[in-house]
Amino acid sequence: MNGDKPDGLKFVDGQPYTRNLVAGISVYGESLKKISGEEYRFWDAKRSKLAAYLKRRGKVFPFDADTNLLYLGAASGTTVSHLSDLIIHGKILAVEMSRIPFTKLLGLSEQRKNIIPVQADANQTGSYKFLVGQADVMYQDIAQKNQTEIFIRNSEMLKKGGTGFLAVKARCIDVSQAPEKIYGQCIDELEEAGFIILDKKDLGPYEKDHAMLVVEKVS
Ligand SMILES: C[S@@+](CC[C@H](N)C(=O)[O-])C[C@H]1O[C@@H](n2cnc3c(N)ncnc32)[C@H](O)[C@@H]1O
Structure with a gap:
């Protein structure tokens, strides 16, 4: 991990x-454990792509107590809840489009x-842009064919030098292509849009046929 x-x-036993x-309170049925006298929640790599990234020895992890995070595709808040444990003084603007997971996300935010839960389509940034300001980190986990386009559009809310995480679901972009080829195409699009690839x-x-791309916004 960098930094x-x-x-x-x-980490306990990896x-x-x-x-x-x-x-x-357990959010999604995860186990609770006392570590050095404090309560911790197991972060399940089969339920959260960010935990899977850590388990795969992902090296970029820019979240701290004060992070301003824009999170796209929050669902009911499984991964958001773990980031909420870490970003104790900052804020997480959590965007989710679908009503049923959003209702659970609302309960979590209470x-x-x-x-800060926002029910919106991440293709339409106008409805939440004013709430974000300049995010330190942007995280996207949206299974749509145009996921890279959505990421680039939303990155106008990411500060220069900020870090972006894009969880790519290859089969959602093109089932007929090998996942590695799809990841390469996403990387080309991101580099063209002015990002450098960190990881x-x-x-x-x-998660089968998924990759985490981590980028820095340089311009
Ligand atoms: C794989 S789930 C996210 C899981 C979540 N990130 C986690 O780790 O806990 C993808 C979510 O993206 C949402 N979604 C799909 N298209 C979207 C869009 N255009 N705007 C906002 N949310 C969208 C879906 O409703 C779904 O809840």
């Missing part, structure tokens, strides 16, 4: 855990005040 591991993230912001990790065996 310091954030306070609140620990498994990631985050310090629970809301003591006693317990966790650093989550790329295939997320198997936790």
